[in-house]
Amino acid sequence: MNQDVKEFVGSHMIYTYENGWEYEIYIKNDHTIDYRIHSGMVGGRWVRDQKADIVKLTEGVYKVSWTEPTGTDVSLNFMPNEKRMHGIIFFPKWVHERPDITVCYQNDHIDLMEESREKYETYPKYVVPEFADITFIENAGIDNEDLISKAPYPGMTDDIRAGKRV
């Protein structure tokens, strides 16, 4: 375990980008995330066990970066003390044109993602840089397999914020 990110590991957060897109992330351990996308261009998509680079930039500021099987690249800077985050997403052209292909439980469709990134166009990329407000944060411990274990549904983030088990 990278001691630098010890305090950040286990964070379970929900945040809303200034463009209205709502996301949920769980920092499962010092190199793995689970996430659900609740609204926006790829709302309904969810992923477990995505490998990511997770570092502490300075006190209270953490950066999480990874590349998806779809070819989408993501880099997120979390400032949990300020309940703020800045994310930048680099979507291949095809994901912007056919987001529906990526809206699934990705773990069951890795082959389709890898086939699609070869079959469809990558460039020009669709770049989305946005700040977000963190609307929920808790520490759910390390390697919690029950937390992100169901598909997103409308109203799920309200249920989580209300403390209802989902």
Ligand code: FER
């Ligand atoms: C995020 C922005 C983008 C995020 C995940 C993504 C978990 C993933 C996008 C994709 O795979 O298409 O804030 O947080």
